[in-house]
Amino acid sequence: MAAALGDDAARAPAGKQVIGLIFGPPGSGKGTQAGRIEKEFGMSHLSTGEILRSEVAHGSAVGKEAARIMAAGDLVPDDLIDRIVESLLRRTDSSSSVLLDGFPRTVEQAKALDRMLADLNRNVDFVVALDVPEPMLVDRLLHRAAVEGRTDDTREAIMERMHEYRLRTAAVLDHYRRIGVPVAEVDGVGAVDEVFDRVRDEIKRVLEGKPQARGI
Ligand code: B4P
Numbered sequence: 001m002a003a004a005l006g007d008d009a010a011r012a013p014a015g016k017q018v019i020g021l022i023f024g025p026p027g028s029g030k031g032t033q034a035g036r037i038e039k040e041f042g043m044s045h046l047s048t049g050e051i052l053r054s055e056v057a058h059g060s061a062v063g064k065e066a067a068r069i070m071a072a073g074d075l076v077p078d079d080l081i082d083r084i085v086e087s088l089l090r091r092t093d094s095s096s097s098v099l100l101d102g103f104p105r106t107v108e109q110a111k112a113l114d115r116m117l118a119d120l121n122r123n124v125d126f127v128v129a130l131d132v133p134e135p136m137l138v139d140r141l142l143h144r145a146a147v148e149g150r151t152d153d154t155r156e157a158i159m160e161r162m163h164e165y166r167l168r169t170a171a172v173l174d175h176y177r178r179i180g181v182p183v184a185e186v187d188g189v190g191a192v193d194e195v196f197d198r199v200r201d202e203i204k205r206v207l208e209g210k211p212q213a214r215g216i
Contacts, residue, residue: 002142017097018043020203023173024130026161027137027144028188029195033130034052034101036196041203046088048081071151073160075105075168083114089116106168124181126206128199129173130188134162136154181194182206 020043023032029045038045052070055063062084066076085103090099104110117123132140138158145153152161176183184202188195 011028013033017116018125018207020097020099020125021127021176022099022101022130024188025132025134025137025165025169027141028130029103029140029192030133032192033188033199034099036100036192037199037203038174040200041099043096043097043099044092045099045101046085046092046103048085049101050101051084051088052076052081052093067151073152073157073164075164078100078106078108081105082109082116085113086116088181091121094120094122100200104172105174105187107115107171108202112171114179126203127176127204129174129183129185130199131185133186136189137162144205155182180190192204 001003019213020037020041022034022037026032031049034045034047037043052063056067056070057063062080065080071075081103085100099174100113104113110137113124138155141153141156141158145152164190184206186198186202
């Protein structure tokens with residue numbers, strides 16, 4: 001994980017490293033695009049889904065609490081996830097740009113993140129929101145189930161995750177729009193590289209301070 005934006009990438013304002021969010025419904029490609037953003041812009045990638053899966057795999061107390069909730073397609077409690085993210089952000093070098101993936105997933109988490117970042121003299125600089133129609137999301141996740149066998153990729157858990165997204169997560173975008181954070185909505189349909197071209201253009205636009213094609 002590089003500490004600063006790469007030479008070929010757009011740069012953050014002088015002396016300031018950025019905090020970005022990759023946002024979208026389950027299966028929209030957050031993790032997939034985050035890997036590419038991490039490389040292109042030299043950001044530290046922090047995925048709450050990956051952290052939780054690692055806790056489950058290690059059988060930790062957090063993992064034991066999260067395993068059943070995740071397998072059912074529900075969201076783990078805000079206070080648990082907030083504590084994990086806060087401790088990781090505190091350990092992150094303030095000169096690092098950070099890409100949060102899968103967090104925040106509720107307005108309460110978004111407000112907790114605002115408080116954590118204010119304590120660290122930082123703030124969310126941009127949100128990239130991937131837009132993919134629900135039937136395609138379900139197909140992608142069922143395909144992943146066949147390939148990877150993730151416990152939360154059963155049809156029942158997928159439908160519950162979609163429900164939770166509509167009920168609790170979608171409103172997070174309005175929170176950021178309300179407080180004036182640039183929100184770029186990106187069409188997440190197409191080959192992974194095509195989607196990344198759109199994502200990269202939007203992030204560069206934000207970092208260069210130009211108006212966005214969609215969003216804001
Ligand atoms: P996540 O790990 O965030 O799971 P996700 O939403 O399915 O991931 P993502 O959208 O990143 O999908 P991916 O790129 O892999 O969370 C899992 C669970 O953890 C949650 O349900 C919840 O229980 C818990 N959790 C995590 N964070 C939490 C929080 N903050 N609060 C509470 N609970 C939390 O892509 C999906 C599939 O599509 C892959 O197979 C990929 O190969 C494919 N794909 C990607 N891009 C594609 C493209 N362009 N075309 C075709 N296929 C594509």
